[in-house]
Amino acid sequence: MSKEKGSRFERQLKKMLEEKGFFVVRASGSGADGVSPDLIALSSTLNMAIECKAWNGDAVYIEKQKYRIMSEWEKRTAVPVFVAWKSPRKEWRFFPLLALRETGASFALAKSDLETGLKLEEVIR
Numbered sequence: 779m780s781k782e783k784g785s786r787f788e789r790q791l792k793k794m795l796e797e798k799g800f801f802v803v804r805a806s807g808s809g810a811d812g813v814s815p816d817l818i819a820l821s822s823t824l825n826m827a828i829e830c831k832a833w834n835g836d837a838v839y840i841e842k843q844k845y846r847i848m849s850e851w852e853k854r855t856a857v858p859v860f861v862a863w864k865s866p867r868k869e870w871r872f873f874p875l876l877a878l879r880e881t882g883a884s885f886a887l888a889k890s891d892l893e894t895g896l897k898l899e900e901v902i903r
Contacts, residue, residue: 787832788816795819825857832864839884871895
């Protein structure tokens with residue numbers, strides 16, 4: 779995914795969450811620092827961190843180091859971290875970190891997992 783395309787999809791999801799009443803912080807260049815989730819969404823009833831992936835391939839991957847950082851971030855903040863996956867012409871799907879499977883050099887979700895992810899409305903209930 780190009781950096782520009784990724785930023786566009788992050789902004790799209792940010793706007794969707796704001797329309798649902800969340801205050802959303804977008805960590806500009808989050809992939810560069812390796813420690814920040816792409817989005818942090820806060821409300822009076824629910825807080826969550828989101829790593830965004832807009833991808834049309836057979837799987838979505840997160841490097842092991844990034845996965846470990848996100849796991850530690852979740853543990854220290856008690857804020858759940860989700861991987862949000864946007865496939866072309868489909869709605870966003872959300873996966874808790876534990877849903878990813880360890881592969882050789884990364885953690886991944888297969889394209890067959892896409893339909894099992896939570897829809898936005900299910901995450902924010």
